[in-house]
Amino acid sequence: MNGVKWLLFMCIAFLHGYVWCRTIFLEVNSPTLEELGFMRRYGYLPEEQGDFDFAYTPHSISEAVKKMQLFAGLPPTGNLDPVTRSFFKKKRCGVKDISSPSRNRRYILQQGWGKKIISYRVLNGSSTLDKERVRTLMADGLAVWAPHGGLRFQQQDDGHADIQVSFASRDHGDGFPFDGPGHVVAHAFPPPHGAMHFDDDELWGDGTSDDTDDDITDFFAVAVHEIGHALGLSHSNVKSSVMYPYYQVPVEKLHMDDILGMQELYLKDELPSSAESTESPSQSRSSLAPHFTKADYSDEEDLPDLCFTNYDTIQVIQGKIYVFEEEWVWVLSERQRIDPGFPRRFHDVFIGLPKHVTSIKTVYEKRNGNIAVFSGRVYWEFSSTFRLLRRGKLSDYGLPRYLPGLSTVFVSNYNNKTYLIEHERYWRYDEDRGRMDPGYPKEMSAWRLVPYPVDAAIIWQGDTYFFHGPRFWRFDNELVQAHRYYPLPTAQIWFPCEPTPEMGKYVTNDEP
Ligand SMILES: [Zn+2]
């Protein structure tokens, strides 16, 4: 069947009786009209254009499929393989994944409620879940979010509440009709609208029924997600986050991505704006970091404290976070969790590294699993067991001989290329081909909203993060700019550090 082409005519009838047709040749795995509808509806393909140009090119469709795959956490092949196709039919939230592309996107800010006490009202129940039960489950769902925004929710029985919860089917008057059983199960509107609608054609369960029954949709799991929208959050492409658009059960806890969104919407303004603030830490401020673990620092007096000093660099090696400062290295298996036995002197970890190397400015795990440690114009390459293999020069990468050193090296998970950054410029190296890509160096300003020089760049759990001084940014590879919730303070999010008055200064790009 491969290589067979289909002919698709798209015709638009005009008022005067003219008929315009567009012809497109599509590969055999071309999307169905239903799948095209999905990609339009959730923001992956542009809406119908004013000039009636309905004809999506094979390229634009494949790009849309890639975006959809990236958002779903699938490999971005651009091909409509069976796994990808299954996502078009999955139960999910009806809210768009990607808002309409706009040049001014950075100015379309999400908003919260602008207050701490928010009312809610349950208008009705469903055929399988009575109103009283819905009210209880809503209260449970709201309680999941409340501590992360310092919010209080008040239930009310009549009058207009901020968040109005109801069940409805098909067309229910808001311009977003439901689709009967399956696929879209609910949607919700951001503040100041705040309505949450659940599709009454679903069989709603409350977790007590058999979870293996695919026909039952768990109300609590969907409600926790929709509450996120009603509080102002958009969809996340982090699969383990609550704001991931596809239906997932069970929902046990919020992901760091959900929590960061709440901090941005509800806590950012409360953080002290200057060090002069004399306020004592408030309840909500301490909720910024819900689970601190105290690091087991040794008695060594000269040991730097990650909460109060800068670090030289951070990198992810073999799935763990390595933090370098002076002659020390900390290894963390998770954010905020330092592995037992660390920090250690890095000379005890990188066996064979010359003694004259007193700090590590950048390090990365190569595509072949070896680890390269950089200092000035040279680097040392270690095996995956941290034994020295060889010494090399920056010029081995094809970098200019006069280059005094690099500030950051990392391998992008977006294209598997190695980025070699020197302050304001960067080069891109193809490790598989063993050569520098043409057209480099380029200016760091291409990485929009990320200040440079960057001290470190890492890929952690599928996301790209940049670090500079006490701040870090999550980078959106699709938009080629920093994600809107950032920067955030590095010490409190990555290391086991208590909140400090200073951290409030690290949620904006303005240097102190
Ligand atoms: Zn949603």
Ligand SMILES: [Zn+2]
């Ligand atoms: Zn609705």
